[in-house]
Amino acid sequence: MGVIRRRGVVALGVTGLVAPLALAFTATPAQAASCTTRTGPYQKQVEKFLGRPVDGKQSATDCKAIQAFQRKHGITPDIGYAGPVTWGVMDLMNKQKAVGNKPNKDGKCPVNKGRIACVNLTLQLSWIQDGNRLVYGPVPVRTGRDGYETRTGLKKIYWRDIDHVSTLYNVPMPYSQFFDGGQAFHSVGLSMWNPPGSHGCVNMTTTTAKKYWSLLKNGDDVFVYGRKPGT
The missing domain is CATH 2.40.440.10 (L,D-transpeptidase catalytic domain-like)
Known part of the structure; x- marks a missing residue:
């Protein structure tokens, strides 16, 4: 995180040099990531985990559910794609839950x-x-x-x-x-x-x-x- 801060200082310095040009434009707020229509390789597994109908096909409601999960846990890009990182988190959650109250079994x-x-x-x-x-x-x-x-x-x-x-x-x-x-x-x-x-x-x-x-x-x-x- 310290590296990010140092980079931030450098970026601000560069912005200062081009400020006269930058003033000619109006900044717009960052847009929320839009939902993808692509079906991910772990679509069925992710649908099942989220309690969605398991048909292996991406839908608008599937995407919103996946996107909400991604945003909750800081998974990027948060575009609702059922990829390996998202499924990896879900799979780990399943394995953790299966341990119950016997972690040192x-x-x-x-x-x-x-x-x-x-x-x-x-x-x-x-x-x-x-x-x-x-x-x-x-x-x-x-x-x-x-x-x-x-x-x-x-x-x-x-x-x-x-x-x-x-x-x-x-x-x-x-x-x-x-x-x-x-x-x-x-x-x-x-x-x-x-x-x-x-x-x-x-x-x-x-x-x-x-x-x-x-x-x-x-x-x-x-x-x-x-x-x-x-x-």
């Missing part, structure tokens, strides 16, 4: 550490357990994108800062609990299914981040495993 997160925060990158889920007992979760999370992957392995929370601001990206990171270098649990004002992902941190809703803040402390274990789709 496969036993991959250690049960011999006492209280521990687990992060399953493959399913983009996190939870807190104490031995075999589920303490909180599972909840959807948003982890590192390709090139900024959240690092796997057993770690410990070593620093907590409730009002942290990133010095690298100059963005707020409320309820930060750092467990590996600059990687931390913290809240964001984004959908947990917003692609492509974070810069390595485990993003959470404010509600989840607050709960993690109340349940965890310095020295508590964190175990990250799996591989995020697309990385």
Whole structure:
């Protein structure tokens, strides 16, 4: 985000140089993306997920429903096309829902550490357990994108800062609990299914981040495993 801001400064500088020409034109507000009439490769799957009639053919109402989903979760372009990114988000939601209240059914997160925060990158889920007992979760999370992957392995929370601001990206990171270098649990004002992902941190809703803040402390274990789709 810091890079975007720097680019914004440069763009403003260029605009200033051509201001006399720009004044001759009247700016118009950005137009909302229009719906596509194209049938996407995942049309039937997306229709079923959204509770639409499953005929595999794009319609105006199909498009509006898909577009609303895309806008809710920050999927671009938000033109109502049933493509791989949109279906990938929906498919992940289905897999997360199927986990129910047994996120550690496969036993991959250690049960011999006492209280521990687990992060399953493959399913983009996190939870807190104490031995075999589920303490909180599972909840959807948003982890590192390709090139900024959240690092796997057993770690410990070593620093907590409730009002942290990133010095690298100059963005707020409320309820930060750092467990590996600059990687931390913290809240964001984004959908947990917003692609492509974070810069390595485990993003959470404010509600989840607050709960993690109340349940965890310095020295508590964190175990990250799996591989995020697309990385």
